[in-house]
Amino acid sequence: MAAADTQYDYDLFTIGAGSGGVRASRVAAAHGARVAVAEEHRVGGTCVIRGCVPKKMLVYGAHFAEDLHDAARFGWTVGERRFDWIALRDAVLADVDRLNGLYRQTLENNKVTIFDERATITGPHEITLASGRTVTARIVLVATGARPFVPDCPGAELGITSNEAFHLDAVPERVLIAGGGYIANEFAGIFNALGAKVTIMNRGETILRGYDEALRDRLLQISLLKGIDFRFNASFRGIARSDGGALRVSMTGHDDLEADCVLFATGRLPNSGGLGLEAQGVTLGERGAIPVDRFSRTATDWIYAVGDVTDRVQLTPVAIREGQAFADTVFGDQPSSVDYDCIPSAVFSHPPLASVGMTEGEARNAYGGVKVYQSDFRPMKNVIAGRNERSLYKMVCDGTSGRILGLHMIGPDAPEILQAAAVAVKAGLTKADFDATVALHPTMAEELVLMR
Incomplete structure (x- = not known):
């Protein structure tokens, strides 16, 4: 310098x-x-x-x-x-x-x-x-x-954000989480697994906007089976504390709900x-x-x-x-800028999901002809455990060249697996390159090279 x-x-x-x-x-x-x-x-x-x-x-x-x-x-x-x-x-x-x-x-x-x-x-x-x-x-x-963004509604000061969630003195018995993004779904999985009754309230009609539709639908299905409730197209009317100490939440389109904790996960x-x-x-x-x-x-x-x-x-x-x-x-006299293409991302929900590149919808809009490959399977651990929870891997490819445009996964350890696969997507590899790679058996990751 x-x-x-x-x-x-x-x-x-x-x-x-x-x-x-x-x-x-x-x-x-x-x-x-x-x-x-x-x-x-x-x-x-x-x-x-x-x-x-x-x-x-x-x-x-x-x-x-x-x-x-x-x-x-x-x-x-x-x-x-x-x-x-x-x-x-x-x-x-x-x-x-x-x-x-x-x-x-x-x-x-x-x-x-x-x-x-x-x-x-x-x-x-x-x-x-x-x-x-x-x-x-x-x-x-x-x-x-x-x-964290906090919605403007009467009684908003009675809620908490993700900042305060790490300092709670106990797991609330009933938690209302406002939002449909990654923070909402991650804390929903945490509190549900730790014994709380969890309700996700979302002003829209989908969760995890921006992720591939197949993954969003699969996480919603699994979350419902785990006992997490969802209230879509709902906005706050107000939050008030009842005589017994609980929080009564009034919202549009749905009946009032009582909770012990309201967590705002409505963006940043x-x-x-x-x-x-x-x-x-x-x-x-x-x-x-x-x-x-x-x-x-x-x-x-x-x-x-x-x-x-x-x-x-x-x-x-x-x-x-x-x-x-x-x-x-x-x-450093080294002019540099960041390449924002093909940034991988993950949601540490239960189970987690991970994604890199275009969703199927984005690829069809950009390329017209695309080919989609999927593997819908029950992980071996879930089979022995008697769990019906299924994983889903999805590969979106250019219909002409076979170049992989997007890779989307939901299942155990999906983010850990995707990190390595994201290198291949970023490098512009094709479905044929994955097909030519010998599977590592028995693993969940082998489904990446076995999709048809």
């Missing part, structure tokens, strides 16, 4: 120490930049502190409910089963503390200055900290992530308010997103933004790649 500009206190000041901000700061410092980071909550961001990492740990804990039940069919004698939510909760929170420490250590090892307070942009190249201290930087990176909004961006010429977009070019630069040439706050693709690995590309471009 160019020599440090001594007219500024720092070469880079990053606001927000989540996945994208930490990666950008660490790499910029490795390129020789003088870097500072401000974080008003905890280093690690949504994913590590109150998102995908602790949630995946809860998913692991919830899976034992079925595993312990099925163990008898595999010859194991299991004593009295008893679940301790506090033990799981505290173990998860302890690991979050560990990860928070590792993220701080990573920054400190790279000589990044950490300010544990809120920061706002108060002038050209000027940042003011909550303590009143003012510093300057040649480049400012906004990586403040997103926050870019966390861009109150940062002083508008005064510096950055006009916020729809939902508060910070508009950027392919190099993550805003309309103001010294302000950049990465991660969920840009509302491009709200996924942790994408934020990390954006942070890496930003640092390489601005401080």
Whole structure:
């Protein structure tokens, strides 16, 4: 990089120490930049502190409910089963503390200055900290992530979001989850497995909009069989606390419902308010997103933004790649941008699903003629356990070339299997390439090369 500009206190000041901000700061410092980071909550961001990492740990804990039940069919004698939510909760929170420490250590090892307070942009190249201290930087990176959206209805303050779900003192007996996306379906699976009566309330008529229809339908069928209720085309009228302490929820199109906990999982909004961006010429977009070019630069040439706050693709690995590309471009003299094509994604529901590339509907719209291959099967473990739950793998191909346009899976370990398969889809391989690969038997993954 160019020599440090001594007219500024720092070469880079990053606001927000989540996945994208930490990666950008660490790499910029490795390129020789003088870097500072401000974080008003905890280093690690949504994913590590109150998102995908602790949630995946809860998913692991919830899976034992079925595993312990099925163990008898595999010859194991299991004593009295008893679940301790506090033990799981505290173990998860302890690991979050560990990860928070590792993220701080990573920054400190790279000589990044950490300010544990809120920061706002108060002038050209000027940042003011909550303590009143003012510093300057040649480049400012906004990586403040997103926050849960809470519907505007009477009594909304009685509900919680995914942020608070990790700190509950007990598993609620009755949980109403508002939303139909991945957060709603993941927490529905967790709480249902841990013994709660779960109802999903969705203002639309489908779950997991954007995923392939076959996977959405299969998860809905399995969720209903597991005892999860669904209320579609329902919007909040209001939430009130009854004399007995329960929450009475009034909604459109359905009867009132009583719950002990209402969890809002209704999407996430870019966390861009109150940062002083508008005064510096950055006009916020729809939902508060910070508009950027392919190099993550805003309309103001010294302000950049990465991660969920840009509302491009709200996924942790994408934020990390954006942070890496930003640092390489601005401080490493290696112009880089992120390729958003064929990004794999997963929903850690019960069972999980995973997807990469186009859905069948998207492929037909784009290519016209497509060929679809499926494998609808009962995993061997479910057969022995006496469970009728079936997995579904679906491959969508260009009807002319055979190139794989999309791969969609629902079943045990689907995200673990898809990660490797996503490489093949990204590389443009064909159905014939999969057919030419010998199956690894007996596995669920072998269905990928056996589909007809």
